[in-house]
Ligand SMILES: [Zn+2]
């Protein structure tokens with residue numbers, strides 16, 4: 592994924608929002624992982640914590656193991672054994688994958704929000720110029736930088 596480098600609002604450190612930290616829509620800024628931890632009450636950005644690698648790996652490992660035993664070590668064949676093995680196995684796998692998916696989803700949403708905010712900020716001066724304003728010199732209403740009737744600079748929107 593393309594990097595989205597933002598500056599931490601609190602400590603000023605630049606970081607990749609695609610990998611860590613949170614976006615605070617209300618403040619329009621971002622906090623790095625370290626500052627996110629120290630600042631309580633500012634967890635309005637991401638709610639999903641970064642999943643622990645070891646925990647995810649253990650759930651996936653035992654999930655696959657249970658499913659494997661249920662299917663391939665099922666001798667003599669027993670449907671209950673199969674269902675229990677598969678049920679526990681698939682349950683463990685889903686349990687392991689879900690936090691990772693949630694974390695990714697929220698992180699992508701944060702990156703998208705930052706990009707949208709940046710694009711809007713960039714478009715704001717243009718939008719202002721397009722807004723009709725009254726010329727102070729001749730009283731005509733115009734858009735753009737200068738009055739098209741008398742050439743006077745139009746006031747800021
Ligand atoms: Zn910081």
Ligand SMILES: [Zn+2]
Nearest residue numbers: 726729738741
């Ligand atoms: Zn004018």
